[in-house]
Amino acid sequence: MAAITMKNIVKKYGDGFPAVNDVSIDVQDGEFMILVGPSGCGKSTLLRMIVGLEDITDGDMVIGERRVNDLAPRERNLAMVFQNYALYPHLTVYENIAFPLRLAGASDEEVDQKVRDASKTLELDEHLERKPGNLSGGQRQRVAMGRAIVRDADAFLFDEPLSNLDAKLRGQMRTEIARLQKRLGITTVYVTHDQTEAMTLGDRVAVLKRGVLQQLASPRELYTNPANLFVAGFIGSPPMNFLPATVQGGSVELPFGTVRLPEDKAGRVPEGKLLIAGIRPEHFEDAAVVDDAKRDLGSTFTTKVDVVEWLGNEAYAYIPFEADDAVREQLTQLERDLDGDTMRSQLVVSLDGSSQIAEGDDAEIWVDARAMHLFDPETGDNLTIDLDRAGRVPAKEDPEAAAAAEHAAEDAAAH
């Protein structure tokens, strides 16, 4: 068991490309930390620097009390589960799990006892004598985990361990990993590009974009108080809606109508300037099914609904809108950052399952203005963020350093 502290970690490749730039993350002892971001954000590189498979260009990597920058992987006492499992195909499941123990020179009885313990935990008992080639994806995944838990490692590292499994199995294994980690209480760093895994597994989540840490916070904090457009767009499914907005006298003008802004938020945004409003789909509702008590807390507007997808417990309504060029440009850039390809000039609204709104209707929609965020279209910063409930936002702690890191990333991306 040990805490992992990353201080101003930098990874530059031979051509000067900064894959990871000035990232500081402190993983507490026993904590489940998620590194998340779209492909190319440096999350796997960061993980490989923790385990020692990748050199650290600059900064300090401290595990427990030791600075491990110059230690070989085997001297760091960490266990890692690889994306493609990396099982040894010439060895049986038993020997695969026993491999780290054999290398450590454990006695046969000790090996046997520990392997059997691990296989029991992971329900691999009847597969111990088989070769990895004969196992299913989920079983291989469990063998890879067995190889990790059989040692008394200081921490577990997972590199997108579920990305090769089908959707159903992924859900099961996700719960399995969460349960295992809680039971063993071991420090865990888990890399994923899937925001669902990030939200469900992590005690805290570090969101990375092009090698720069955007926000480090609990899933709830990330969801309710995203630091910027990128985090807001990345966390949540279906994603947050982004609309062009202008604030006038305490109200926000949106393409569909005017919404009153709560006072604490209204005070923080400039008047008359073009902004981007971010509203999550579930903060809209069919005005007909909203409680009267709740209704006054938000505003309503009437608009034409293009498509409705009814799922039983809820329904998604799609409402197209026209966006300003400035806003559209920023949103297109955001889509590129998020690896997406959909053009988001439509509003996605989550309605109650009992809503009667149908396609082509002119519907009255209620919007909860309390949960709305306003973003600066130039920098992407969240202007209405509640910093006390947003975890760590590096850009707010040291704006200059963060800006320099962002610039370096953008320059590198432009080349």
Next chain:
Amino acid sequence: MKQKIGLGVGLAAILVWCLLPVAWIISLSFKSQDAVSNGSEGFLPQPGGGAGWQNYSDVIGDDQFRRAILNSIGISLIATLLSVVIATLAAYAIARLEFRGKRFVLTTALVIAMFPVVSLVGPLFDMWRTIGIYDTWLGLIIPYMSFTLPLAIWTLSAFFREIPWEMEQAAQVDGATSWQAFRKVIVPLAAPGVFTAAILTFFFAWNDFVFGISLTSTETARPIPAALSFFVGPDPFSRPASLLAAGAVVATIPIVIIVLLFQRKIVAGLTSGAVKG
């Protein structure tokens, strides 16, 4: 159905093409010397013209022949072993490391493999005489290795490239040194490649005639293909054809044994199951 018949006919043709000479030499080895001298027609020995196992016991009883077989086995095995060990290490470096002149090493290796054997015989003869390894095992092992290493390196580096990097990294995270990772994970996974390279090397060394006859002068190092050509028998004017045939058959037996042994190890798809589904 038509395809199957075609396939059968094709296979039969290939088998006859390849195996007829072998069958003929076996048939020859069972005929007596006199019968061969008088012209023994037909595949099977004619009545009274058969020699039974006599030719074989004569061949095996011959000191010169036994010595040649021993030379061949020793030289070929040592050359194979050294070649495979060196090629494994070299191929691993080529597959895994980025170093200057990597392409140069690979192309040079290929050029050497394509070099005509005969053109080297003269210089080697002179050199070996000067440094004193003419007519020794070493004098044959060195050229065999230099001709088989390139092929072995190419074969093995292709195998190493197929092995996912993660296997080795996983081993290192599990607590292995680079050497342990190589020995316990990479080499077992590359086993089919190692055995392929071993077979190729052994064949080359075993079948070589040019070096064998030019770089040796006595039976201390003369390998079997060269020795057979010196196998004259009692009468220099009538070559003991049936005895030679028996010798040739005996000389092929080690090759057959080696192939059967190694073939089991060359199990394709050994790496399946290493990574994802």
